[in-house]
Amino acid sequence: MCVALISACAQRGPTSPSGPDGAASLAITAQPQSQTIAPGSKATLNVVASGADGLSYQWYVGGAGDVNAPIAGASGASYLTPELSVTTRYWVRVSAAARSVDSVTATIAVDSAAPAITRQPKNESITSGQTARIGVEASGSGPLAYQWFQGDAGSTANPIVGATDAKYTTTALTEGARYWVRVSNFVGSVDSTTSIITVTSAPTPDPTPTPTPSPTPPEPGPAPAPVPTDPSAQGFENEVLVRVNLRRSAAAVCGGTAYPAVGPLTMNENLRSAARGHSLDMATQNYFAHTSLDGRSFLDRMYAAGYSGAGPYGENIAAGYSTPADVVDGWMSSPGHCTAIMTGSFRVAGVGYAYGAASSYRFYWTLDFGGS
Numbered sequence: 001m002c003v004a005l006i007s008a009c010a011q012r013g014p015t016s017p018s019g020p021d022g023a024a025s026l027a028i029t030a031q032p033q034s035q036t037i038a039p040g041s042k043a044t045l046n047v048v049a050s051g052a053d054g055l056s057y058q059w060y061v062g063g064a065g066d067v068n069a070p071i072a073g074a075s076g077a078s079y080l081t082p083e084l085s086v087t088t089r090y091w092v093r094v095s096a097a098a099r100s101v102d103s104v105t106a107t108i109a110v111d112s113a114a115p116a117i118t119r120q121p122k123n124e125s126i127t128s129g130q131t132a133r134i135g136v137e138a139s140g141s142g143p144l145a146y147q148w149f150q151g152d153a154g155s156t157a158n159p160i161v162g163a164t165d166a167k168y169t170t171t172a173l174t175e176g177a178r179y180w181v182r183v184s185n186f187v188g189s190v191d192s193t194t195s196i197i198t199v200t201s202a203p204t205p206d207p208t209p210t211p212t213p214s215p216t217p218p219e220p221g222p223a224p225a226p227v228p229t230d231p232s233a234q235g236f237e238n239e240v241l242v243r244v245n246l247r248r249s250a251a252a253v254c255g256g257t258a259y260p261a262v263g264p265l266t267m268n269e270n271l272r273s274a275a276r277g278h279s280l281d282m283a284t285q286n287y288f289a290h291t292s293l294d295g296r297s298f299l300d301r302m303y304a305a306g307y308s309g310a311g312p313y314g315e316n317i318a319a320g321y322s323t324p325a326d327v328v329d330g331w332m333s334s335p336g337h338c339t340a341i342m343t344g345s346f347r348v349a350g351v352g353y354a355y356g357a358a359s360s361y362r363f364y365w366t367l368d369f370g371g372s
Contacts, residue, residue, distance in 0.1 A: 255335025271350025
């Protein structure tokens with residue numbers, strides 16, 4: 001492949017004087033240009049001359065005027081070099097009858113910088129059920145190629161399929177993991193350090209206090225409900241995302257339409273805030289709808305919570321399901337909600353849970369989707 005990256009200014013070479021018949025001087029009007037190419041690439045050199053008919057050309061290796069290394073068969077106005085691994089200089093002599101003119105020297109520089117990592121992937125700490133996003137910055141002759149692996153740096157036993165960018169988002173994790181990346185180009189490769197992902201347990205719902213026995217047994221009350229504290233809500237919300245990502249990791253049929261497996265969703269805290277606020281609003285004001293009682297749509301709520309990512313956008317809501325497993329099962333059994341969960345262009349999400357003891361359904365769930 002011929003690649004020309006950098007052009008250099010050229011000066012005019014020496015020319016022969018007019019012939020004895022007074023004809024116009026033979027002259028080069030467009031000089032061959034210096035270029036920079038990748039190792040193993042070719043370059044095309046061109047020259048344009050005027051002042052006479054029947055022009056002939058001879059290309060040489062070396063500096064202008066050095067005739068010790070003529071190139072066999074290089075007798076046209078254009079010359080395609082062989083594949084080069086080192087910087088090489090060329091020039092051409094243009095002739096007509098007894099006159100000739102030499103071009104300037106065109107230098108074909110071979111760019112051969114090995115890859116180097118300028119910023120290593122960092123260690124991260126996440127809550128169980130969340131994903132981690134790690135990345136690396138590298139320099140060197142392009143193009144640079146990336147391959148992420150799971151394990152300690154240098155161990156190639158577990159390459160991650162599709163993880164071929166400078167940044168990588170893990171699947172939802174429930175235990176600690178280690179990752180590293182190999183950066184390569186046509187010169188060589190370099191390995192990053194190990195990125196250690198620490199996973200902490202998601203908060204669990206507080207236990208419901210056991211009532212003190214009394215001589216007269218009280219009337220049976222409602223079944224124990226999750227305590228509506230923020231840590232409890234977060235634990236339920238994280239579990240919903242884990243279960244949703246498990247469903248996305250396998251093909252599914254929604255209302256008779258088959259959907260392929262898609263990548264995991266990443267929890268977005270702005271979307272979580274919007275979803276949690278809507279669930280709490282429904283539980284507090286005892287209603288169930290995508291539109292808030294004040295007239296706001298789900299998109300209005302997402303923007304108000306500070307979400308500024310790209311579309312598409314979507315929302316699932318549910319009520320009456322007491323556990324994360326039940327609500328995800330309910331969504332997957334509904335064609336519209338199932339389709340939203342299996343939409344590959346959704347890449348981030350926010351889950352919100354709220355409990356209202358005096359509301360009609362008591363348990364309220366919101367799942368907001370975004371494109372980035």
